[in-house]
Amino acid sequence: MEPPPSPSSISRVSSPLSLVLIGLAxxxxxSFFGLGGGVVFVPLFTLFLRRPIHQSTVTSLAAMQVIALVSILTYExxxxxxxxxxxxxxxxxxxAPAAVLGSSLLGIPLGRRLRGQSLRRIFGLALLLVASRMLGWFGAGSPPSESAPWPLWVAGPCGVLMGMASGLLGVGGGFLAVPMLALGFQLDQHNAHATSLVIVxxxxxxxxxxxxxxxxxxxxPDWNVALHVAPGAIAGAIAGSMLAAAVPPGSLRSAFAVVLSVFALQMLGLGQAIAAGARLIRSRLRGGRVSD
Incomplete structure (x- = not known):
């Protein structure tokens, strides 16, 4: 197993500007989708900064706190x-209390003991179902407004599941919190996003x-990386919160479903396969130019 890059190796892997841009994205x-930012942090920390996956997930949790806090203040x-x-x-x-227990008592310990590939695939399939439901491809005959909201006792198990996903995958749990709040508890999409960020x-x-x-x-957590992405994350959180408040709920729901679909492909490993194919094509094209 290769040792993780030292803090000083950040400059060799990427520039400070690129870290700010990662935080901005x-x-x-x-903030815009109520996710917390882990869907961006974890892949880029792993692939771009070449951090081990376990370190990427917990560093993502550390960095997301800035995004969530600034977003909440902007929303309020x-x-x-x-x-x-x-x-x-x-x-x-x-x-939130159930999410705290799920993250600290289930998610983090599971992440330390498991590779998580099978669990990631299960989450990926679940995300595809949620995304299709939000786009109206599945169960379109009974939109959320026409079905009964979930009973409040379901909130405890839902919070534990959100927290477990947060600790295990480093994504904050917002990818589960938003659809549960919007579809299950029937919050308006803007309310679901803002409420999700507090849970995140x-x-x-x-x-x-x-x-x-x-x-x-x-x-x-790699606190050096978390601090480097913080300035961009703060600016992005403010911009995302302001954009979300100006977009109609229907458009926001569709856009969030698209993001869920992309995240699902990453969880299923298809995102890496697509990236590998793109790198292969790029290398072939470069080789062709050299030979010419």
Missing amino acids: AGIVG FQAHLHGQELVRWSMVWLL LAASVAGTLRAQQGDDPERK
């Missing part, structure tokens, strides 16, 4: 200006604290 995506500021309530705090009190923040903090207690450096 994660901040916009995480906009809600105050317009006399609205974006974060449904009643749902937060039901889901709670689960990320709990998961980071638990991961920091480990002995293996490859399974602990």
Whole structure:
């Protein structure tokens, strides 16, 4: 097993500007869709910065705290200006404590013991089903507004599942929280995104604290990377929150479903296969130009 790059090796792998851009992209995506940014952080930390997958997931949890916190403050500021309530705090009190337990007691320990390939594929298939439901491809005859909302006792198990996914995969749990809040508990899409970010923040903090207690450096957060991406993440979180408030809920739902589909392909390993094919084609084209 190769040792993880040292903090000083960041400059050899990427420039500080590229780290800021990674944070910017994660901040916009995480805030706009209520995800937290892990869907951007984890693949780029692993493939671009060449961090081990376990370190990438827990570093993502550390970096996402900035995105979630700034996004929540921006959402609340906009809600105050317009006399609205974006974060449904009643749902937060039901889901967040369970998410904290799921992240610290289940997600992080499972991530340390398992490779997670089979579990990632299961999550990938589940995400495809959720994305198709949100796009109306599955169960289109009974839209969320016409079906009964989930009973409140379901919030506990849902929160545990969100937290477990957060700790295990380093994605904050927002990819599960948003569809559960929108489809299951029937929150408006904007309310679902804002509420999800509070749950993401709670689960990320709990998961980071638990991961920091480990002995293996490859399974602990790389705080140097997290600090380097923070400036871009802050700017992206503000921009993403403002964009989300200006987009109609229907368009936001469709856009989020597309992001879920892309994330599902990554979880199933198809994203890496596509990237490998693109690299092969690029190398062949370069070889052809050299030979000419």
